[in-house]
Amino acid sequence: MDVEWGILGGVFGVSLGITVVVVVMFSLGIAAWARASGETPGAGDLDGRAPDRGWAAAPTRGRGKGAAAVAVVCFAACLAVAAYGIDLIVPG
Known part of the structure; x- marks a missing residue:
């Protein structure tokens, strides 16, 4: 049984890249959703006082x-x- 390390490294690189892209897109979505709702953190949020x-x-x-x-x-x-990803994993 031979392992083709180049292909394995390529799969690892692509999966790592897609994972980073999805995490960044989700984080941007959460930030945009917070901005859309008008909730912005103020300085008072950190010390327990009501923010201005x-x-x-x-x-x-x-x-x-x-x-x-x-x-x-x-x-x-x-x-x-x-x-x-689910479509790729689940057999058709």
Whole structure:
């Protein structure tokens, strides 16, 4: 039984790369979703006091809708990669 190390290394590299891309896309989706909901961490969050959210009350002029769209696209991309991986694993 011979192991083709080049192919094994290629599979490892591709799987590691896809894993990093999916984690980054999911993280960006969470950040965009938080921005769409208007929840931004303030300095008071760290020391137990109520944060001063006066600066976050300014009008965003549609930024929330754009951020929500970005979040949906990021989550859809993660879902597509997961569905493709399951399709590759499960016999047709």
